[in-house]
Amino acid sequence: MCGIVGLFIKDESLEPNLGEMLSGMLGTMCDRGPDSAGFAVYGSPENGVVKVTLQSADPAQFNSLQTKLSKILGRSVAVTSKDTHAILRVDHDIFDTTREVLRDQFPQFRVMAVGERIEIYKEVGYPTDVAGRFGLANMRGTHGIGHTRMATESAVTSIGAHPFSTGSDQCLVHNGSLSNHNNLRRELKHEGRTFETENDTEVAAAYLSAQMDKGLSLGASLEKSLGDLDGFYTFVVGTRDGFGVLRDPVACKPAVLAETDRYVAFGSEYRALVGLPDIESARVWEPEPATVYFWGR
Template identity: 60%
Template sequence: MCGIVGLFLKKDDKDNRLGAMLAEMLAVMSDRGPDSAGFAVYGAGDTARHKLTLRGPEGADWTALARGLEEKDLGPVDVVVRDTHAVLTVPAASVAAIRAALPALAPDVAVVGEGERMELYKEVGLPAEISARFGLADMRGTHGIGHTRMATESAVTTNGAHPFTTGLDQCLVHNGSLSNHNLLRRKLKREGIAIETENDSEVAAAYLTWRMREGDNLGEALEHALIDLDGFFTFVVGTESGFGVVRDPIACKPAVMAETEDYVAFASEYRALVGLPDIEKAHIFEPEPARVYFWERQ
């Protein structure tokens, strides 16, 4: 059992409220997932520069790491530190070289996510504590997704926490379980998609990355997921331009959505939506089984 949330703001003048709204939704989902939590926020971006979200040990010297990258002529590197994570904003053309240089410069540092707009954070602990540690309430953006985990099939670790990402500005949170993830894992690895954990949810993220690499848009990739992924699942997926929702054909996992003139929100349970502004005026509905929903900003 896990809790998942998503929030998509339709208007630019509301973006300063995204983090606070998402943080409240995550906190309400604590009893569906008290072990660990994570979220991705899509804020301002620059096509010439990418954001690398990194996770490191306590006391990591992020300034020294940025300086080391710049000394290799891979900069300029801007750093924003948030607890155990840091967001490095770097030239897009240098990302591959930076990833190659990281193991030698900082062997204890892991890349959590990459994209023009996406920042991704996750850790072990109660959802409200995770949100506070990373300063989610103060983050701005157009959309974000989040997850609270109750580990039932694997250890409670940061690597096992959601969201999972295997592509640029693309990440996924999942409530459910996949039965054919090992078969898909082998196939995707043959296709050159990197999968780092044993979590079935990362396989789902990798599958979407592969479909989109093959030319699908997100909606088409989710349609294919309904055919190729066995098990029960609700996915909320973030991309650079928006977010999507899909449930398996049986739809045994709880899900509810709310839409107003200002936002679209998703949660595993309605109580995570009650604190949203103008919720009493929202169109409240349960997403239909095996139907893809997607919202994006042009």
């Protein structure tokens, strides 16, 4: 049944309030997905820096990561921990080497997201508790998406929570079910893609990343997915510069969009939007089936 929220800020004066607004929206979706939750926040890029979001079952190991990595790489890196997650900041020119070192020498850390702007936090637990653990209400940014999960097809784990990120500054959340994800997973594996879960949402995220790596825009990739992905679903996709929405051709999963001069907001239900500023004057509508919507900078 899962719940999805998304928020794209048009008015820069609202950017300091992104986390507070998104946290309130996420909290209204608790009963749609009480077993785990997650969110992606897009902040301002830092010149020449790539951010890597890491997760660990033993966050105490983050304490020595900065010293160890700096010694191995011969370059200063920064590590900022938040509960079971940490944000690693590395210079762009040593990013590929850093990924190899993390994979080979620090396999205990899971990579949740990579990019210049994106940070992803997700964990098992009641959504308001998860948001509180990572301090979502205090985060600022240009846009973000969130998800509350009711697991029906795979285990309740931190890695199985949404969002899923399979490309730089890209992530996806999903409400629904794909019927052909196992076939698609096999095809994507043959193309060199790797998977960490049995979740069909990870397959959808990897599919979109694969299309974009082939040169398609997000909009074109979503359009193509209508023919390649079978099932019933609502997707909300985050990118470096904005976010997109797509419902399947039947559109049996609930969804609502609202737009003002200051923001665009998405919710699985309208009640997720009622606390937003000036919502009473927003243009509110139900997104059409099989129609790609996208807002960007």
